[in-house]
Amino acid sequence: MSVAASQRVGVFLILDDGERPPARGGPPGLDLIRSYSSQLPEVVRVSTLPATPRPDPLALASAIRRDTLEAVVLAGANPGALKPAFTRAMDLAGADPARVRLARFRRGDGSDRATEAAQAAVACAVLGVPYHLATIRETRAVHAGTLVIGGGVAGIQAALEIADAGQRVVLVEKTGTLGGHMAMFDKTFPTLDCAACILTPKMVAVGQHEMIEVMTLSEVIGVDGTPGNYRVEIRNRARRVDPAACVACHACMEVCPTIVPSEFDAGIATRKAIFMPFPQAVPNAYLIDAASCVYVQTEGQRCGACVKKCAKQAIDLDAEDEVVLRDVGNIIVATGYEPFPAEQVERYGFRRYPNVLTALEFERLTNASGPTGGRIVMKTKRFNKRRKVEEWVCDPEGPQPASVAIIHCVGSRDRNHNPYCSRVCCMYSLKFAHLVREKLPDARCYEFYIDMRAFGKGYEEFFERIKEEGVAVVRGRSAKVIEKDGRMVVRGEDILGDRMLEYPVDMVLLSVGLQPSPGSADLAALLGIGRDEHGFFRELEYNADPTGTERGGIFVAGVCQGPKDIPDTVAQAAAVAARALRSVVSGIERDSSGGLTAAQVESRARELATQLAAL
Amino acid sequence: MAVRANPRLIDELELYGAEDVQKCYHCGNCSAVCPFSREPFLFPRKSMRYLQMGLEERLAGTLEPWLCYYCGECSEQCPREAEPGETMMSIRRWLTAQYDVTGLSKLFYRSWRAELAAVLLVALLTGAGFLLFGLKYGGGSLGVYAGPGAFLPASSVHVFDWILGGTLAALLAANCARMWWLTTGRDRRVRVPLLDYVTRAFLVPLHFVTQKRYRECESKRPWAVHFALVASYLTMLVLIMLFLESLHAAPANRLAHAFGYLATAGLLGTTLYALRGRWRRATPLHRHSHETDWVFLVLLVYVAATGILQHALYRWFGLDTAANVVYIAHLMGAVPMLAVEVPFSKWSHLAYRPLAMYFADLHERALARAASPAGAQSVPAAA
Numbered sequence: 001m002s003v004a005a006s007q008r009v010g011v012f013l014i015l016d017d018g019e020r021p022p023a024r025g026g027p028p029g030l031d032l033i034r035s036y037s038s039q040l041p042e043v044v045r046v047s048t049l050p051a052t053p054r055p056d057p058l059a060l061a062s063a064i065r066r067d068t069l070e071a072v073v074l075a076g077a078n079p080g081a082l083k084p085a086f087t088r089a090m091d092l093a094g095a096d097p098a099r100v101r102l103a104r105f106r107r108g109d110g111s112d113r114a115t116e117a118a119q120a121a122v123a124c125a126v127l128g129v130p131y132h133l134a135t136i137r138e139t140r141a142v143h144a145g146t147l148v149i150g151g152g153v154a155g156i157q158a159a160l161e162i163a164d165a166g167q168r169v170v171l172v173e174k175t176g177t178l179g180g181h182m183a184m185f186d187k188t189f190p191t192l193d194c195a196a197c198i199l200t201p202k203m204v205a206v207g208q209h210e211m212i213e214v215m216t217l218s219e220v221i222g223v224d225g226t227p228g229n230y231r232v233e234i235r236n237r238a239r240r241v242d243p244a245a246c247v248a249c250h251a252c253m254e255v256c257p258t259i260v261p262s263e264f265d266a267g268i269a270t271r272k273a274i275f276m277p278f279p280q281a282v283p284n285a286y287l288i289d290a291a292s293c294v295y296v297q298t299e300g301q302r303c304g305a306c307v308k309k310c311a312k313q314a315i316d317l318d319a320e321d322e323v324v325l326r327d328v329g330n331i332i333v334a335t336g337y338e339p340f341p342a343e344q345v346e347r348y349g350f351r352r353y354p355n356v357l358t359a360l361e362f363e364r365l366t367n368a369s370g371p372t373g374g375r376i377v378m379k380t381k382r383f384n385k386r387r388k389v390e391e392w393v394c395d396p397e398g399p400q401p402a403s404v405a406i407i408h409c410v411g412s413r414d415r416n417h418n419p420y421c422s423r424v425c426c427m428y429s430l431k432f433a434h435l436v437r438e439k440l441p442d443a444r445c446y447e448f449y450i451d452m453r454a455f456g457k458g459y460e461e462f463f464e465r466i467k468e469e470g471v472a473v474v475r476g477r478s479a480k481v482i483e484k485d486g487r488m489v490v491r492g493e494d495i496l497g498d499r500m501l502e503y504p505v506d507m508v509l510l511s512v513g514l515q516p517s518p519g520s521a522d523l524a525a526l527l528g529i530g531r532d533e534h535g536f537f538r539e540l541e542y543n544a545d546p547t548g549t550e551r552g553g554i555f556v557a558g559v560c561q562g563p564k565d566i567p568d569t570v571a572q573a574a575a576v577a578a579r580a581l582r583s584v585v586s587g588i589e590r591d592s593s594g595g596l597t598a599a600q601v602e603s604r605a606r607e608l609a610t611q612l613a614a615l
Numbered sequence: 616m617a618v619r620a621n622p623r624l625i626d627e628l629e630l631y632g633a634e635d636v637q638k639c640y641h642c643g644n645c646s647a648v649c650p651f652s653r654e655p656f657l658f659p660r661k662s663m664r665y666l667q668m669g670l671e672e673r674l675a676g677t678l679e680p681w682l683c684y685y686c687g688e689c690s691e692q693c694p695r696e697a698e699p700g701e702t703m704m705s706i707r708r709w710l711t712a713q714y715d716v717t718g719l720s721k722l723f724y725r726s727w728r729a730e731l732a733a734v735l736l737v738a739l740l741t742g743a744g745f746l747l748f749g750l751k752y753g754g755g756s757l758g759v760y761a762g763p764g765a766f767l768p769a770s771s772v773h774v775f776d777w778i779l780g781g782t783l784a785a786l787l788a789a790n791c792a793r794m795w796w797l798t799t800g801r802d803r804r805v806r807v808p809l810l811d812y813v814t815r816a817f818l819v820p821l822h823f824v825t826q827k828r829y830r831e832c833e834s835k836r837p838w839a840v841h842f843a844l845v846a847s848y849l850t851m852l853v854l855i856m857l858f859l860e861s862l863h864a865a866p867a868n869r870l871a872h873a874f875g876y877l878a879t880a881g882l883l884g885t886t887l888y889a890l891r892g893r894w895r896r897a898t899p900l901h902r903h904s905h906e907t908d909w910v911f912l913v914l915l916v917y918v919a920a921t922g923i924l925q926h927a928l929y930r931w932f933g934l935d936t937a938a939n940v941v942y943i944a945h946l947m948g949a950v951p952m953l954a955v956e957v958p959f960s961k962w963s964h965l966a967y968r969p970l971a972m973y974f975a976d977l978h979e980r981a982l983a984r985a986a987s988p989a990g991a992q993s994v995p996a997a998a
């Protein structure tokens with residue numbers, strides 16, 4: 001390899017797909033990359049090209065000849081696509097066609113880190129030094145512990161993989177129990193396995209694992225240190241019930257006067273201020289929700305009924321939050337998602353009509369261990385004597401719907417809301433249709449979709465099966481839920497049937513999309529990792545490194561990186577565990593491609609270039 | 616029947632204002648939120664489809680765009696920002712060009728320069744013509760506005776009005792006939808019995824005068840403004856076509872004048888309202904403006920303003936010469952406005968919309984009749 005410093009190099013910045021050449025300034029970061037490239041002594045020309053249409057080799061050749069370029073660097077998200085044109089152009093221009101080099105990077109939101117990384121990639125390509133060679137850091141000893149943030153199925157899986165390999169894990173979960181969203185589900189698509197049967201044993205295994213320290217009601221509030229050696233500050237909110245002493249006898253719950261909607265039941269049932277999220281919760285003990293507890297809210301002036309009832313003296317209402325420190329080598333982020341707030345799409349009538357339910361509400365309604373024992377019922381009006389108001393409740397004895405409509409893509413693939421596809425809604429909607437047909441064989445079930453995204457293993461077959469089960473699958477996202485003559489009516493265009501439908505229904509299920517967990521922005525800032533344009537944590541390399549982040553020793557798994565189903569989540573979680581174990585087992589942290597400044601990378605690349613030239 | 620696709624159709628429509636059609640992914644949201652969309656006329660999604668697929672013939676035969684009043688609900692709710700409402704508006708422009716037998720409409724819509732040039736040309740011809748006429752056959756002196764020896768005697772102008780009116784009506788009628796052929800006549804799926812044509816004909820004047828379908832929009836205001844505009848224009852038309860002489864008569868005909876004042880106020884008020892709306896892009900209807908929309912509105916305001924001025928100069932200030940000059944200036948706006956806009960541009964919808972309601976009714980009857988003996992359901996299968 002000859003890397004003469006006198007080489008005349010042309011840098012071609014290739015815009016992302018669909019980006020137009022900027023008149024001036026341009027998208028975030030681009031200008032910085034351009035000015036950095038042009039000040040490199042080897043570079044004689046920097047120009048910007050759109051990704052499409054592909055440039056004409058003849059025109060390129062004349063440009064190459066004009067500037068007597070000896071090498072060209074194609075820089076952008078997918079520079080390889082233009083390589084053939086440039087190779088041909090170099091040939092036509094009489095230059096060495098082998099000297100077309102690629103600098104791959106993603107500008108993303110134009111954060112400093114992304115820009116630095118892009119500049120570093122350009123520098124390496126200009127100097128003809130492999131990026132990976134120039135960005136290897138001095139190896140350093142790694143702390144063996146791993147922090148997992150988020151106790152959903154992703155966090156659970158990653159923690160178990162690492163702990164089963166004999167390494168220490170600290171698992172930090174925001175709520176009072178492990179499990180995340182999967183714990184709320186009845187069945188999983190497409191196999192219709194019982195969700196709890198898969199998840200509960202894993203949750204228990206985590207809870208009992210000698211290598212895992214579980215912290216519920218906890219959040220990471222500070223991160224210090226470098227890849228391989230992080231010191232993490234964690235705030236543990238007071239549980240106020242000692243999990244070791246609590247035997248879950250429910251005595252406290254019976255006397256507690258406060259009734260609030262249950263988060264775990266997605267609001268279709270209630271809980272007390274002292275409660276257990278669900279019977280299989282891990283840790284399997286009661287906890288107190290400080291925000292609704294009378295004692296805590298009145299600063300000890302009133303109530304305290306539960307303390308007197310507890311035979312085990314497990315309750316300490318005056319317990320305080322505490323902050324603990326943990327040293328770890330790697331951090332796995334698995335904070336999952338929150339469902340799209342359905343009330344934002346007013347025309348679907350969520351909260352206006354009682355029997356318009358969100359997907360999570362329906363998961364709880366149809367769940368055998370849910371408030372109705374899995375009986376699908378319509379909400380009925382009941383007078384709340386204590387609060388003296390009428391309210392709509394899911395009475396286990398209530399009437400069952402004779403017709404159900406399921407509306408896809410609520411908040412997804414919609415430029416007014418989230419433009420991306422949430423990936424799981426089509427499939428869970430089909431799952432819902434199946435559950436409705438199975439439990440209410442006489443009920444009509446309509447499914448309104450835009451495109452059926454049955455992309456996974458066994459999914460297309462599942463779709464076919466649901467159609468055979470007698471579900472009316474309508475192509476066309478229904479647009480409105482209205483009331484006509486006292487009945488709910490779903491109005492939508494049947495595109496394949498070329499007609500306008502107005503179906504009177506008893507129940508509407510809104511298939512809401514997924515969006516990043518609240519607090520993701522703060523967590524990203526805390527950890528020093530990036531987020532994509534929709535707020536999901538950004539992976540280092542979409543294809544090559546979908547679990548790494550810009551910061552060495554910090555990884556992402558599950559929906560927090562982007563919408564995905566359970567199998568993909570579990571697979572990614574296991575992959576992430578392997579990444580953490582790699583550095584723990586080898587004892588050295590070396591995959592920190594981020595972190596170095598462009599200037600550092602450039603000077604190391606120069607050193608390497610002279611060494612390589614001397615070979 | 617073979618269906619021919621024109622892959623350039625979508626580019627062509629871009630010249631008429633539809634820029635975002637390709638973004639549509641056919642969720643059907645727009646058709647379902649549209650207060651006017653019902654079988655057998657489902658829109659706007661289907662029109663988006665015709666465009667994407669280049670089904671030129673189908674598109675030329677649709678009545679749907681005339682059933683849309685651009686309340687903008689669909690554009691507001693479209694998840695892809697494909698602007699279905701604006702697309703319907705653009706198709707209306709395109710259809711106007713298709714119906715036009717002379718081909719001038721196509722020219723005007725695609726190039727506002729051409730439209731402007733035509734307006735200016737007709738204006739100059741009008742000005743020159745009236746000047747020459749006044750000098751040669753009229754009173755000969757600009758100093759006399761009305762009465763005997765008037766520069767432009769009302770009776771001559773009146774004759775001219777009738778000639779102009781007749782010509783424009785004939786042109787428009789030819790376009791309407793073509794519209795009938797494209798949408799109804801050639802369509803083999805709809806067989807309309809002659810009797811229906813006769814018994815349902817009342818729909819045309821009904822919709823022409825009341826524009827009652829417009830009232831089905833959620834907001835009643837656009838209809839009210841439009842109704843005021845049309846009522847004012849009709850009043851003006853009647854006054855000019857039938858009572859021009861008495862308007863000009865020296866002792867003012869109070870009744871005719873009262874109507875004239877009212878109509879003028881209505882005209883100015885509504886056009887200024889529309890201009891302001893377009894300028895501020897306040898409603899979806901006004902968010903996108905084609906160049907021809909501006910030409911039309913500016914002409915309207917100009918004609919109304921010069922009309923008032925000419926009237927004021929003569930009646931209130933007794934300035935005959937100035938009144939005559941402004942009168943010619945007024946005609947230089949009014950004539951091209953009518954000559955260009957009525958048969959070839961935006962104003963032609965005064966005929967197409969009521970006709971479309973009429974044809975739509977005929978289609979519906981024909982389709983229902985075709986469906987009923989076969990026993991098929993003509994109403995959507997509601998569960």
Ligand SMILES: Cc1cc2nc3c(=O)[nH]c(=O)nc-3n(C[C@H](O)[C@H](O)[C@H](O)COP(=O)(O)OP(=O)(O)OC[C@H]3O[C@@H](n4cnc5c(N)ncnc54)[C@H](O)[C@@H]3O)c2cc1C
Nearest residue numbers: 150152153154174180181188189336337359558559565566
């Ligand atoms: C209605 C519905 C039905 C579905 N059905 C299926 C199905 O049948 N099959 C299937 O494969 N997929 C299904 N999915 C998708 C499935 O829910 C996800 O793939 C899976 O739950 C993702 O797991 P996760 O661990 O990444 O996220 P989550 O399950 O969201 O877990 C994240 C955890 O992190 C915690 N957390 C969040 N922020 C923090 C923080 N800052 N600090 C500490 N902890 C935090 C949360 O409390 C939560 O416990 C469904 C989704 C929905 C909405």
Ligand code: SF4
Nearest residue numbers: 256293294303304306
């Ligand atoms: S002290 Fe709090 S948790 Fe205990 S009974 Fe009272 S309100 Fe409920």
Ligand code: SF4
Nearest residue numbers: 639640642643645693
């Ligand atoms: S125009 Fe918009 S709302 Fe209508 S079908 Fe297309 S994408 Fe859906």
